[in-house]
Amino acid sequence: xxxxxxxxxxxxxxxxxxxxxxxxxxxxxxxxxxxxxxxxxxxxxxxxxxxxxxxxxxxxxxxxxxxxxxxxxxxxxxxxxxxxxxxxxxxxxxxxxxxxxxxxxxxxxxxxxxxxxxxxxxxxxxxxxxxxxxxxxxxxxxxxxxxxxxxxxxxxxxxxxxxxxxxxxxxxxxxxxxxxxxxxxxxxxxxxxxxxxxxxxxxxxxxxxxxxxxxxxxxxxxxxxxxxxxxxx
Numbered sequence: 001x002x003x004x005x006x007x008x009x010x011x012x013x014x015x016x017x018x019x020x021x022x023x024x025x026x027x028x029x030x031x032x033x034x035x036x037x038x039x040x041x042x043x044x045x046x047x048x049x050x051x052x053x054x055x056x057x058x059x060x061x062x063x064x065x066x067x068x069x070x071x072x073x074x075x076x077x078x079x080x081x082x083x084x085x086x087x088x089x090x091x092x093x094x095x096x097x098x099x100x101x102x103x104x105x106x107x108x109x110x111x112x113x114x115x116x117x118x119x120x121x122x123x124x125x126x127x128x129x130x131x132x133x134x135x136x137x138x139x140x141x142x143x144x145x146x147x148x149x150x151x152x153x154x155x156x157x158x159x160x161x162x163x164x165x166x167x168x169x170x171x172x173x174x175x176x177x178x179x180x181x182x183x184x185x186x187x188x189x190x191x192x193x194x195x196x197x198x199x200x201x202x203x204x205x206x207x208x209x210x211x212x213x214x215x216x217x218x219x220x221x222x223x224x225x226x227x228x229x230x231x232x233x
Contacts, residue, residue: 007031007067008164008196009055014064016050016220024050026220028064032198034164037191039207040200042217048200051217052167055198056088057081069164086114089158089195091168095150097142097157103129103149104138107156114161128156132186148179155186159195166190168199172206180206 009032016025025047032038040048053059054066057073065072068084076084097106104125111121129138132152142150151171158166168187172180184206191197201207207214216224 006033008034008036008069009198010067011051011054012065012067014054014061014066016047016054016059017062023220025054025061028220028222030215030222030225032196034196035191035194037188037197037210037212038199038215039210039212040198040215040217041202041207042223044202046217047220048217049169050220052169052198052200055167056085056090086161087164089161089163089166091151091154091158091166091171093170093173095142095147095154097150097153099142102139102141103134103145103153103156106142106153107160110157110160116161124160125156128160131159131189132156133182146179147175148182151175151179151183152186155183155190159190163195165196165198168197170200170202172201172203177205181209184209 009030011028011030014025014028015023017023028051040051042048050059054061055068055073057076060074066074068087073084098109101109107125107128108121111124126135126138129135132155134149134152134156137145137149142153145153166187171187172183175183180203187197187199188210211228213228214224214226215222
């Protein structure tokens with residue numbers, strides 16, 4: 001990343017101490033530009049999930065600041081947080097779908113929550129289902145879908161409101177290698193369409209196949225930051 005590249009996300013000397021004094025993050029300075037695809041890797045407890053929680057303003061830093069498009073996210077009033085978080089689409093390891101709603105309805109629900117009109121929902125949801133490779137399964141409930149298909153629905157739900165950033169916390173953690181590869185291909189496609197993607201992963205194969213920027217965390221610190229990295233631990 002060139003020195004003059006625009007910055008979308010900026011961690012400025014961020015530290016997070018647990019109540020017992022154990023550091024979860026130590027002096028993290030990190031910038032991510034628009035349209036980057038960044039993998040954050042590290043062993044369990046390295047600080048990856050805490051990093052994401054800082055970005056989502058789910059946890060407060062003990063020191064330092066987190067900026068999103070030049071706004072200090074931890075200075076936002078609670079009333080503004082929901083609006084801010086709509087700029088970020090979240091994907092989780094365990095999918096978090098609503099079990100009594102179909103694939104179509106799970107994605108539509110995210111649009112309804114954002115106050116989008118019915119005609120937009122009717123046109124946008126089928127497009128997104130096609131984008132994630134589930135055009136023929138819009139009326140299937142989560143229990144009728146494989147793990148990989150459920151994660152595709154979750155990705156569809158995350159991108160339906162056109163967020164600036166997709167944040168994926170171990171998105172392939174519960175998937176076999178074939179589904180893992182397919183999910184990563186979808187995330188790459190979303191990135192190519194202009195959305196910034198930030199993922200945490202334990203999966204060496206995913207990171208090595210990507211050939212994109214890799215941030216390696218150890219004990220709450222950034223140990224490496226490689227523009228075209230591999231999984232090195």
